[in-house]
Amino acid sequence: MTGTIRRTAAGLAAAALLAANAGCTTAPATGETIFTGGMGADQAKKIGARQHPQILRQFGGEYENRALTTYVSSVGELLAQTSEEPDKDWTFTVLDTPVPNAFALPGGYIYITRGLLAITENEAQLAGVLGHEIGHVTARHSAARYGGNVLGQVAGVAAGVFLGRAGAQAANVLGAVALSSYSRQQEFEADKLGVRYATRGGFQADGMAQLLERMQAKSELDAKLQGREPRDGFSLLATHPRTPERVREAMAAADKKPVQSPIVGRDVFLSKLDGMVYGHTAEQGFIRRHEFLHPKLKLAFEVPEAFRLFNSAERVLAFGPxxxxxxxxxxxxxxSSDPVDHLQNQWTSGRRLSDVEEITVNGMPAATGSTRVNTQQGTRDARFVAIRYSPTQIYRFLFLTPPELTGRFNEDFRRTTHSFRKLTDAEAAELKPKRIQVHTVREGETVESLAERMPYPDFKLERFRVLNGLQPGDTLSPGEKVKLVAPGPGA
Structure with a gap:
């Protein structure tokens, strides 16, 4: 019986591999034969449609501003009409996340985040990034990326065909590679195609290179804010690893037509951006200096002054010395609704903790304990705190310090623990997101004076420059438009 199953599985795997070898398609934009795991146009559309709701869930949903999303789609559709697939059913989506990124799924699904729109300066830059993503689709890079990952798991999937698991496993593969990096050659190709589509649409050709320069400046600022070396995380630089110089190389090699009086479209772009949410939303929570406040979850806490807060989809981080x-x-x-049980048996998986005790945090039952752990950064003292916010909700703090700093921060961490509190309905209602405000420069206003209006406690000048693509030494002229950040009430 076992031998029969093994022979059947082997036969299925071999058959699947033969099918994979035949699963190629010709890319409309390049004429090249691309392995896509047998993914044709109809299947690509179905895969994109299946993945679309997952992308929305992962990235905060579609940004709810009809005028802005319609505008972005109109630019995307114009570019798509200049591509080799004008009749494809293209879908352009603005994602409601502050993380700067753009990417594509098979079937013509193109995404750009409001975080990337915030540092974009004009319509030509928007066209550059949308044209690049369209290029990934018309060159079948997005389909090939999925195909390659599917091929790597063909044998495993084949064994599950009789049980109906193949589709589910393939879907997992697709989700896992949605934001994986393209090869350098694929990026070069997409850059050339993006330039082709942008110039066919009448836009200035170097929008993508300009935007990458802005992304590099944003990445460097983020690193400075966190006190670390620059790293790209899930930004555009991570999923599209290249430099402005490489983009300009692609521009020189691109099949593009000369454009008389190319479109830059700064004023129209900024008019659409005016009022857009900047940073996190009420569903994601807000940072106010050293305090984190979440109006939807109705909670707040404060970290020590030596720590800098950062918000992410799954957790809140504070980086210190x-x-x-x-x-x-x-x-x-x-x-578990029992903080001690959760602390010892669920969260720390039975790890032996010292100083375990039950405490009360602003009337809420809680438990705490400590141990020493090994991390990628070295040995750390770890203090765990579990707080029962409600009968069905536990919130947690994990404090990690080098052993020589633990004594120094013990009292600060105790204050952070006991700063955790429930927000009242009135407090929660007062908290609103920051927004982009387009400002016309007046006589006498300078980069420095306008930067002082940024609603942040530090790095005001650097934040203003990155937001507006300004370099040290750049000046402003009366009548010029710039982006500011307006604080929401209670922020």
Whole structure:
């Protein structure tokens, strides 16, 4: 029986591999034969449609501003009409996340985040990034990326055909590679195609190169804010690893037509951006100096002055001296309602903790304990705190410090723990997101004076320059438009 199953599985795997070898298509934009795992146009559309809701869930949903999303789609559709697939059913989506990124799924699904729109300066730059993503689709890069990952798992998937698991496993593969990097050659090709489509649409050709320069400046500022070396995370630089110089090389090699009086479209672009949410939303929570406030979850806490807060989809991080870190998150839907039980048996997986005790945090039952752990940054003292916010909700703090700093921060961490509180309905209602405000420069206003209006406690000048693509030494002229950040009430 076992031998029969093995022979059947082997036969299925071999058959699947033969089918994979035949699963190629010709890319409309390049004429090249691309392996896509047998993914044709109809299947690509179905895969994109299946993945689309997952992308929305992962990235905060579609940004709810009809005028802005319609505008972005209109630019995308114009470019798509200049491509080799004008009749494809293209879908352009603005994602409601502050993380700067853009990417494509098979079937013509193109995404750009409002975080990337915020540092974009004009319509030509928008056309550059949308044209680049269209190029990934018309060159079948997005389909090939999925095809390659599917090929790597063909044998495993084949064994599950009789049980109906192949589709589910393939879907998992597709989700896993949605934001994986393209090869350098694929990026070069997409850049050439993006320039082709942008110039066919009448736009200035170097929009993508300009935008990458802005992304590099944004990445460097983010690193400075966190006190670390620049790294790209899930930004555009991580998923599209290239430099402005490489983009300009692609521009020189691109099949593009000369454009008389190319479109830059700065004023129209900024008019559409005016009022757009900047940073996090009420569903994601807000940072106010050293305090984190979440109006939807109705909670707040404060970290020590030496730590800098950062918000992400899954957790809140605070970075401190010498790689000290505070991590705040939820215990999840299956967390025990008993803080001690959750602390010892769920969260730390039975790890031996010292100084375990029950405490009360602003009337909420809680438990704490400590241990020493090994991390990629070295040995750390770890203090765990689990707080029962409600009968069905546990929230947690993890404080990590180098052993020589633990004594120094013990009292600060105790204050952070006991700063955790529930927001009242009135407090929650007062918290609103920051927004982009387009400002016309007046006589006498300078980069420095306008930067002082940025609603942040530090790095005001650097933030203003990055937002507006300005270099040190750049000046402003009366009548010129710039982007400011307007604080929401209570922020």
């Amino acid at each position: 010498e790689d000290s870190v505070i991590i705040f998150d939820s215990g999840g839907p299956k967390a």
